Amino acid sequence: MNKIIDEKAKIGNEVKFGYNVIIEENVSIGNNCNIGNNVIVYANTIIGNNVRIDDNTILGKRPLTSPRSIFKIQKEYRPAIIGDNNQIGANVIIYVQCKIGNFNLIADLSTIRENVEIADYNIVGRGVAIENFTKIGSRNKFETNSYITAYSEIEDYCFIAPGVITSNDNFMGRDKERFNHFKGITMKSGARLGANATVLPGKIIESDGTAAAGSTITRDLKSGEIWVGTPAKKFCDVPETQLMKNNLD
Numbered sequence: 345m346n347k348i349i350d351e352k353a354k355i356g357n358e359v360k361f362g363y364n365v366i367i368e369e370n371v372s373i374g375n376n377c378n379i380g381n382n383v384i385v386y387a388n389t390i391i392g393n394n395v396r397i398d399d400n401t402i403l404g405k406r407p408l409t410s411p412r413s414i415f416k417i418q419k420e421y422r423p424a425i426i427g428d429n430n431q432i433g434a435n436v437i438i439y440v441q442c443k444i445g446n447f448n449l450i451a452d453l454s455t456i457r458e459n460v461e462i463a464d465y466n467i468v469g470r471g472v473a474i475e476n477f478t479k480i481g482s483r484n485k486f487e488t489n490s491y492i493t494a495y496s497e498i499e500d501y502c503f504i505a506p507g508v509i510t511s512n513d514n515f516m517g518r519d520k521e522r523f524n525h526f527k528g529i530t531m532k533s534g535a536r537l538g539a540n541a542t543v544l545p546g547k548i549i550e551s552d553g554t555a556a557a558g559s560t561i562t563r564d565l566k567s568g569e570i571w572v573g574t575p576a577k578k579f580c581d582v583p584e585t586q587l588m589k590n591n592l593d
Contacts, residue, residue, distance in 0.1 A: 388423035398434040405439050496528030503536040510543045534588030
């Protein structure tokens with residue numbers, strides 16, 4: 345079995361490795377983990393107990409940058425931290441300075457950028473991208489190919505349907521004034537976004553607020569209301585049976 349494990353890495357009990365695995369220095373891996381083929385775990389990354397990591401996944405990656413990027417390369421980075429009982433799919437990339445809680449599913453082809461915090465019991469679907477400095481609570485669901493822009497905050501029990509797009513730059517890359525106004529979206533607990541919904545920078549989806557499929561949210565969406573259209577307007581109230589308080593698990 346071809347694998348490279350640095351002598352300074354700390355490996356727990358009953359850890360299984362696939363072929364062509366690279367574990368760099370000062371990595372810590374807990375007990376009962378299953379590491380797939382061609383996995384790379386970069387230096388100092390911390391992995392908890394009972395974690396599954398599928399083929400071709402990279403943990404603790406350092407970011408690239410351009411002279412034009414708003415995010416600059418740091419001299420030092422805090423390690424990525426992966427909690428207990430997580431399942432991480434194939435071809436996933438989790439960057440340095442990420443903190444992942446417990447019992448999360450992060451599906452194939454997902455990308456989680458640096459400085460993202462994710463709490464517990466979340467489902468991050470196939471091909472989801474979660475950008476820098478985003479904070480995510482617990483028991484949220486991000487479905488296939490949804491995009492969460494940098495500087496966003498998602499509380500608990502939120503639902504993000506396939507193809508949802510969020511944004512953080514009202515200046516669309518022009519005017520240096522934009523650097524003073526970058527702001528992602530905020531989803532309060534129980535908020536929901538339908539398939540292919542678009543949310544403009546800085547907008548707040550209040551608790552139990554719901555955007556219908558294909559809607560464009562240009563204003564803060566009020567609690568307990570369903571909004572429809574482009575730009576979206578109130579259509580009706582959220583049915584009692586769909587309110588978060590009646591659907592906790």
